[in-house]
Amino acid sequence: MRVSSLLAVTVLAAGLATVSVANAQLPSAPSAVREAENQAKTSPAPTPVQPAPSAVQPTPASQPPATTTPKTPSAAAQPEPPAADAPAPTDTPLTTIRSYVDEVNVIFTVTDKHGNFIKDLTQADFRVLDDKQPPRQIISFLRETNLPLRVGLLVDASSSIRDRFKFEQDSAIEFLNQIVRPKFDRAFVIGFDTTPEVTADFTDDAEQLSHGVRMLRPGGGTALYDAVYYACRDKLMKSGTPSGPVRKAIVLLSDGDDNQSRVTREEAIAMAQRAEVIIYTISTNSTGYKEKGDRVLERMSEATGGRAFFPFKAEDVANAFSEIQDELRSQYVIAYKPPKFVPDGSYHSIDISVANRKNLTARARQGYFAPKP
Numbered sequence: 243m244r245v246s247s248l249l250a251v252t253v254l255a256a257g258l259a260t261v262s263v264a265n266a267q268l269p270s271a272p273s274a275v276r277e278a279e280n281q282a283k284t285s286p287a288p289t290p291v292q293p294a295p296s297a298v299q300p301t302p303a304s305q306p307p308a309t310t311t312p313k314t315p316s317a318a319a320q321p322e323p324p325a326a327d328a329p330a331p332t333d334t335p336l337t338t339i340r341s342y343v344d345e346v347n348v349i350f351t352v353t354d355k356h357g358n359f360i361k362d363l364t365q366a367d368f369r370v371l372d373d374k375q376p377p378r379q380i381i382s383f384l385r386e387t388n389l390p391l392r393v394g395l396l397v398d399a400s401s402s403i404r405d406r407f408k409f410e411q412d413s414a415i416e417f418l419n420q421i422v423r424p425k426f427d428r429a430f431v432i433g434f435d436t437t438p439e440v441t442a443d444f445t446d447d448a449e450q451l452s453h454g455v456r457m458l459r460p461g462g463g464t465a466l467y468d469a470v471y472y473a474c475r476d477k478l479m480k481s482g483t484p485s486g487p488v489r490k491a492i493v494l495l496s497d498g499d500d501n502q503s504r505v506t507r508e509e510a511i512a513m514a515q516r517a518e519v520i521i522y523t524i525s526t527n528s529t530g531y532k533e534k535g536d537r538v539l540e541r542m543s544e545a546t547g548g549r550a551f552f553p554f555k556a557e558d559v560a561n562a563f564s565e566i567q568d569e570l571r572s573q574y575v576i577a578y579k580p581p582k583f584v585p586d587g588s589y590h591s592i593d594i595s596v597a598n599r600k601n602l603t604a605r606a607r608q609g610y611f612a613p614k615p
Contacts, residue, residue, distance in 0.1 A: 344583035345381060346372065349489060349520065349573050350547060350594050350606030359572040360602055361385060368604065370578060371593040377578035384575045389489040391427040391570060392444075392481040393418075394473045394519075397455070398496035398526060399433040400464040406526060407460050409556045410495055417493070417563035418451045421570065430477060431455055434469035435462030436502045444481070465502035467510040470494065470521070470542070474510075479517035489573070491520045491548070493566060497527050498535025507538060511545045512589075516611050522548040522566045530554050547607035587614035 348370075352360040365383035370376065395414055422429050424446050431442040431454035442454025470492065478490045492514070500507070514521055523539035536552060543550040549569065551562035580590065591609045596602040 344579055345577055346377075346580055346592070346610060347487065347518075347575060347577045348547075348592060348594065348606050349386070349575050350604050351569055351573050352596060352602055352604050354603075355601050359568065361387070361572055363574070363596070365576070367596055367599065368574075368576065369595050369597045370576060371591075372578070372580045373582070373590050374593070375581040378581055379579045381577040381579065382575075383577075386489075386573055386575045387571050389487060389573075389575075391421065391423075391429070392478060392488045392490045393421065393427070393429040393570075394477055394492045395429060395431045395451075395455070396438075396469050396473055396492055396494045396496075397431070397433050397458055398435075398464060398466065398494075399458050399460050399462070400435045401461050406528060406556045406559070407458075410524075410526065410559055411455050411458065413560045413563050414493075414495065415452045415455050416560065417567065418455070419448050421567050422446055422448065422451065428481070430473075431458075432469060432473055433458040434465055435460075436465055438465070438469040438472050444477070463502040464496070464500050465504075466494075466496055466498070466500040466538075467503035467505050467507055470510040471505045471513045474513045474517040474519050478519050487575075489520075489570060490518055491522060491566075491570060493563075494521060494523045494539070494542070495526055496523070496535070496539065497525060498523075498533075498538040500538070507541065511542055512611070514542075514546045515607055515609060518607075518610075519546060520548045520607070521546040522569075523550045524559060524562045525550070525552045527552070528554060528556075545608050547605055549605070583612070585613045585615055588612050 352363060354360060362385075365380065368383075370380070395418065397410070397414065418429055418431075421427065426446070428444045428446050429442075429451055430440060430444045431451060432438045432440055440454075441457040442451050445451060473492055478492070481488060481490060503510075505513075521542050523543050525536050525539055527533055527536055532552065536550070540550040542548075549566070551565070553559045553562050576594070589609055589611055592606060594604045594606045596604050
């Protein structure tokens with residue numbers, strides 16, 4: 243699915259070096275920027291520390307955590323000086339052509355009052371509202387059960403979730419083995435405590451994914467919002483395919499308690515909406531009743547069109563993974579032109595309902611952000 247997108251065509255003169263600036267182009271969380279400014283006023287400059295190459299290290303507070311790429315010996319070596327007769331490099335101006343596509347794509351599911359998925363509805367069965375107004379035009383409507391999947395498994399590895407950790411690892415591995423189809427779907431694994439760590443990067447290899455889950459060890463604090471923000475911005479936002487749309491989702495195992503993040507819950511949700519990611523949450527709370535963290539998980543799921551699961555018994559965790567798998571294969575896609583299109587970065591609400599069928603419920607993300615100039 244694709245929310246109004248910015249298309250850029252850049253013309254480079256021959257010989258101009260290519261530099262990756264993906265992270266610099268992505269938005270920073272306002273709360274993290276404020277934290278950085280406050281720290282700059284009240285704290286001395288920290289002594290730089292060389293990060294471990296195998297872990298995901300936190301960036302300065304104006305940016306959420308990002309993956310640290312180990313340097314190879316050749317990359318770490320100093321470049322040789324240019325030859326004396328080599329021509330001096332010249333700056334070549336870049337020509338950028340920009341256009342905006344005023345089209346909103348929404349993936350959603352429909353269930354009856356018993357939670358069963360309804361897969362045989364038509365476009366005429368649905369009512370779509372954008373900021374409480376009907377769209378200018380419905381461009382397309384599809385019953386999509388076979389879109390390529392891009393799935394991020396985020397596992398809370400903080401000390402607060404030790405009780406069922408082994409069982410949850412086993413259930414997660416079984417889920418990834420069943421849902422990822424070779425040469426079609428791709429997934430990655432992130433464990434997080436005080437910082438997120440990618441233990442298995444995007445792959446369709448079941449063995450690599452299983453190994454990534456097995457590497458996780460509980461311990462430390464909880465930076466849940468940072469992990470979601472990072473997974474959406476640095477992994478899933480860039481995970482489209484040249485051949486067409488993909489279905490992007492996060493499956494989050496956590497108790498919902500956060501005590502380390504530099505971004506807020508709402509900033510993490512906003513980044514998921516920008517990246518068009520559905521968040522499914524599985525609570526690790528085993529007390530038998532919902533706690534504050536469970537309400538956090540519900541909020542993140544509802545805002546992005548996902549679901550929150552509360553398997554109070556360990557054996558119910560596998561059932562939650564199974565339901566998520568069914569849902570990812572039982573969705574509709576609708577594309578429309580919004581009633582008012584202004585590329586100003588503003589937020590717009592989405593409401594999709596089933597007309598004249600009160601016993602059916604449509605579940606979709608609650609809104610999207612227009613592109614910025």
